Amino acid sequence: MSSIALAKTLQNVQVLPVLTVTNPDQAVQLCQALYKGGINAVEITLRTAAGLESLAVVKRELPEVVVAAGTVCNAEQVAAVKEAGVDFGVSPASTPALLHAINEAELPFIPGVATPSEAMYAAECGFNHLKLFPATAVGGLKLLKSIAAPLPELGFCPTGGLNQDNFLEFLNLPNVYCVGGSWMVNSADLNAGNWQAITDAAQKVTDAIAQQ
Numbered sequence: 001m002s003s004i005a006l007a008k009t010l011q012n013v014q015v016l017p018v019l020t021v022t023n024p025d026q027a028v029q030l031c032q033a034l035y036k037g038g039i040n041a042v043e044i045t046l047r048t049a050a051g052l053e054s055l056a057v058v059k060r061e062l063p064e065v066v067v068a069a070g071t072v073c074n075a076e077q078v079a080a081v082k083e084a085g086v087d088f089g090v091s092p093a094s095t096p097a098l099l100h101a102i103n104e105a106e107l108p109f110i111p112g113v114a115t116p117s118e119a120m121y122a123a124e125c126g127f128n129h130l131k132l133f134p135a136t137a138v139g140g141l142k143l144l145k146s147i148a149a150p151l152p153e154l155g156f157c158p159t160g161g162l163n164q165d166n167f168l169e170f171l172n173l174p175n176v177y178c179v180g181g182s183w184m185v186n187s188a189d190l191n192a193g194n195w196q197a198i199t200d201a202a203q204k205v206t207d208a209i210a211q212q
């Protein structure tokens with residue numbers, strides 16, 4: 001059930017910016033700036049104290065944005081982000097306890113994997129949209145190309161080490177449904193509230209996809 005809902009949610013999502021925010025107001029402005037540049041989905045991580053509240057506020061104030069919770073690592077966080085109303089969750093890695101908690105909660109979810117064995121285990125637990133993390137460090141394009149034939153039912157969102165110069169190569173692989181990363185949000189612009197610069201960087205990403 002969750003995997004069908006997830007496939008539908010991801011239909012028009014090609015890029016998933018990984019965001020670390022310091023307060024909900026900043027999160028809303030950041031997501032708005034990205035949306036103006038054509039990026040319609042975000043992953044707000046639980047890496048800061050403001051992460052959880054920011055998820056709920058962005059979900060409420062920007063209904064046009066697909067909102068994912070990132071760095072969801074345990075059952076408590078699964079319950080909390082479900083309560084916050086996110087569209088789906090994302091983890092950097094997968095443990096049996098985490099995958100069990102996600103299935104119990106029926107939360108649409110993209111578990112992180114770094115090896116074919118982890119991918120097969122996640123698939124056995126019912127997950128076929130996976131995140132390859134940290135993508136370039138664990139083999140990147142070569143790994144994704146190598147596992148396409150033996151694991152044809154699995155799709156990946158490579159994250160970790162992607163940038164403006166390499167993201168299209170990842171996105172164009174047949175077993176990649178979207179790409180993730182932090183490259184399109186410059187932290188100096190974020191800290192300065194330079195929203196136009198963030199919109200411009202997002203637009204560069206969406207233009208690159210449109211122009212290929």
Ligand SMILES: O=C[C@H](O)COP(=O)(O)O
Nearest residue numbers: 018160161162181182183
């Ligand atoms: O912590 C890593 C982020 O999730 C994504 O990696 P990145 O900063 O290399 O894009």
Ligand SMILES: CC(=O)C(=O)O
Nearest residue numbers: 018070071090091092
């Ligand atoms: C690695 C990542 O994007 C996450 O923390 O979920």
